[in-house]
Amino acid sequence: MKYDPINPDFFVNNRKRFMRKMQPESLAIFYSNDLMPRSGDTFFPFRQNSGLFYLSGLDQEETVVVLFPDCIKEGFQEVAFVKRTSDYIAIWEGEKYSKEKAREVSGIQKVYWLDEMAPILHELILLAKRIYINTEEHDRFIPELPTRNMRLARDVMERYPAHKYHRAQPILKKLMMNKQEAEVELIQQAIGITGKAFKRVLEFVRPGVMEYEIEAEITHEFIRNRASGHAYDPIIASGANSCVLHYTHNNQECKSGEVLLMDFGAEYGHYASDLTRTIPVSGQFSKRQRSVYDAVLQIMREAQQLLVPGTTLEEYSKEVVKMMESSLIDLKLLSRKEIEQQNPELPLYKQYFMHGTSHHLGMDVHDLADRYVPIQEGMVFTCEPGIYIRDEKLGVRIENDILVTENGPLDLMAGIPVEAEEIEELMSVMISE
Template sequence: MFSEHRQRLVRQLPAGAAALLSANDIMPTNADGTMPYYPNVNVYYLTGLPEEDAMLALFPGHPDPALREILFIKRVDQLFVKWLGRRADKNTASEISGIRTVFYTDEYWAVMKRVLPLCSTIYLHTNEHARSENETQTREDRLLLACKQLYPLHRYERLYPILARQRNAKTPDEIALLRKACEITEKGFRRVLQTIRPGQTGMQVAAEMIHEYMQHNATWAYEPIVAFGADACILHLRANESVGKDGELVLIDAAARHQYYNADLTRSFPLNGRFTPRQRAYYNAVLRVHKQVAQSVKAGILIKDLWKISNNLLLEELVGLGLCTTADISKHGAQHYLNKHCYHNVSHFLGLDLHDTGYHDEPMPAGAVITNEPGIYNEEECIGVRIENDLLVTENGYEDLMKTIPKEAEEIEDLMNR
């Protein structure tokens, strides 16, 4: 899989070009603590190595075939192993990645003296994601500065657009990993339907799902969101010590990560196992939008067009729920009521990143995976409903990767009351 990803990338590089990619930094917390390391997913996508210090150099036009693909790994000694464990050695790294030439990262610039003087263009990656708000200098930033200091007269180009579009169209192997993440996510959700009850905290609910994910050698794709009652109107409320009460709806946005590929699931349902008539009205309104949006999904559509379709459908449902009238919408504008009750887009790309790479104003390719997650929120009624599944975009439509996860109100009630 990783060799195929590299081959796809180098075919897009012009003659005389090299591409350089770097691992992420290990970020500090306080005192001598560090955050759990999370790899640069582009390095993982191209090599299969999630380890700190991994770097990759690709120069398909190098006269020496051994220097057309170069992997760099961390050099570790026995003291490091005793404290932090083993890392891939050169042979293992070569087997995983399919790259024959492997050096240690502390040899990087010495090796680059044999590579970069022979290329005319250097492609470097920086985070250009539309929602990125990072204010910290990254290892990618430092690599860019170092290259320009050492090789100021080379031409520099952006690697992000190439990899973003390539990663947007998933390969069959990637789709299989995403399917597995969705299957594990389903197991966690079904477990919660059997164990959840009034009086539990959000942390206790989240623990059930995380337990199930880890039973299948997966982890959570993001910190689980478990919100009761009016708190369900807060989009990214992390599971906490708040207690769910009898009669409330709970909104759970939680999913598994399998081999760095992420699922993304949301369900809203009554803690006591029975929807009230008003809760059911909200739920079925969102479910209708969820189903109708899916019918518009196919290769070639723009994801931002799905946002528009969803917004129009949601406005109709707001009128049906009595939250506004058509006259209100004419007077105050549609955006006023969307901002009040439907304040997020219906879809984002999904993959190695939870909000994966891809462009909102370009036609979606077959093989893209997106979320379908309309929501209606009304803090005054203590109701927040979001229903989210993951869809594989195909040439003529879509495949719902979560089609077996319960979403009909009656099915959820039945499972909770067995």
Template sequence: MSTNIEFYARRQQLAEHMQPNSICLIPAALLVTRSRDTEYDFRQDSYFHYLCGFPEPQAWLAISNQTLKRKTKAVQSHSVLFCLDKDHEAEIWQGRRFGPDLAKKHFGFDSTFGIDELDEQLLELLDGHDNLYFAQGHNSDADELVFALLKALREAPKQSMQAPGNMVDVRPLLDEMRLFKSPAEIAIMRQAAQISGKAHIRAMQSAQVGLNEYHLEAHIHHEFAMHGAKHPAYGTIVGSGDNACILHYTQNNQRLNDGDLVLIDAGCELQGYAADITRTFPVSGQFSTAQKQLYQLVLDSQLAAFEQVKPGNTFKQVSDAAIAVITQGLIDLGLLCGSLAFNLDKQLYRNFFMHGIGHWLGLDVHDVGHYKIAGQDRPLQAGMVLTIEPGIYVSPDADVDEIWLGVGIRIEDNLLVTADGFDNLTHNTPKTIVAIESLMAQQHTHKQVEFS
């Protein structure tokens, strides 16, 4: 991504969508304590990253479209960054910092200041603006600072300063912007999908009876890191046997047993952007007859959903297509009784498929963006990226034939909506029965190995 051009364009777009004479304040993320004097690895706030790409904590971004002192009436953004100063001693212990001067040059800000000047400079920046765009409630420390500054402006002697009279939630504007991915964003997401797909392939080829779920998790995370994606985008799920029926299972500490399926839901984070792939495969490398029947049903439902992914259609149409296939298939296999219409009306399929068909994908794995507009399902549009992830989960205590008990299957891909349909960013990750069995046969052995 061309740093200056891409981020500048986003700041300019936001400035154009704000009301005249407005200022927006966005805080960076803070370090989070893991235990005592250690912190979790730093992950930048998604809104902050989206607008400037600056990678450090304890920073603030201000964007103004004020035109009072300008000769032109055209909307022009003015961006200001507050960040940690250069500090030789601190950088020996904690790592290098950009500092204000290098940050201005590298990221293309109009002005930069040290974080110690934040209170004083923000007072001057806020003064005279009519509107303050801010994500109240998103960051409690930021809330406290902003309200203190507004109070100081309102109480300035002889009304010498003017506080913004109107506070506007900036998230709806930013969420709508983030929902539509630029070519630069799509390129990163495509790469993240490719890296994640390689990790799933490695897990399939590494699986064997006697390993533990965490061994496959280790393979996945290693593959991410070896391709420059240091972190998963979310807690990796490696659920074998009936653990696959726990939708957000992350313990990943059980033995892989012969005859079981293993469900892996894993995606890397690359330059802030998430991939989100789920594949389900047999530990032994061969699906049983019953497993094939349920697996093919999930795959057929996903392909039916794919057919509805195109501009003008809605998430509901995508979901309805998958639900109809799953419900009819469960009737045919004897897990549900009665007509298709009856089961759909009573939503009995929810005993086996209880989650949604997918979600937006981007800087957050469950990315921002409204699913409805004015109470109506919003139509899909080119540039949106979403997941399609049908599944079937048969609880170990379900009232069905025992051949189905404890089987959990999900198949998830990442789709970019295009002008005439979709582009499957994760199509290189095998998911047909033949492709999975063939892949696993290449390096798979049925020898049981004991690991501590």
């Protein structure tokens, strides 16, 4: 792992919070993610299951964590199983967790090798009446392939059909939506790295550079600052590509007179950042580009002030739509009469603003959360309005990450340049050189 060690007290506390919400006489099983085959005998880079990491900090494949808060067998309230290491593995793959290291990282005192798990887990399950399983849940994504958690949960359910089964995800959602101080610090660390990458890009971009060259500059800054990499596939979209919401080809030349929309964020210590900036390739916005940019920036400024405790995301979205419609009228993209006469089921603003304004941010860029729970202190949201005018090959999106506090929204990206004048000034210095 590239990131600095995380205090194990964080994971100890998370397990205590999770176990307090479990029903009596129940255990919970959390499996690590798969090592996903890539091609031949190679794998995609491993990324730990967010739930297992949140509860243990164990960042290694072939890991299992079992929680059994009222287990009558002394010392088995928390158990971890890790892949048995050896000199052979150390030579070919490098250091893996020893039992001592797994205890140090997680704070879990009962640590066994994974090949010792079967009889131990069997006994624990027979002592329990209920089992929590950690099947992945996202209300906007249905996976086609079963994950390791899903496959092994099915195996447990077949072996022990008389037990009662519960979902771990609703508990994790309640816990993970509201960020603790340690989590905010990790997100802020990821944001700091992202900000460095953006400033590097401002020094690099000029007509003639390729989108993939810009991606390379960002990746360079991420890795040299101990990020594990990108929190999601980066969007480096120039010209007409700026109007493609999830453009990731990143293979076109950036041309004079175009805008460049960049949506990227570093991941540090398993926590994501999510930044979007739109800049002029030539270093100066045209009059039209500047008017659209200023409109989007104003919406972002006003929208983030609405991210306060008690507001629902539905109420918030309705207010942002009003701002967007007003801006689209000012930009002469829509008329007030058209809006008044529009079909409510097919609102006209969606021709130019097709996506939501905010989503939860945390261990995942689209973090585990309940979108129907009112906004609460400790939640972290993106705020990312955009206007996309395909006929003009002009797309502008601006995005910052916002922490909800009792004293109002706190912009965690306030230190990253966003004003048009500052961006133009920073770019002009480098382009002139």
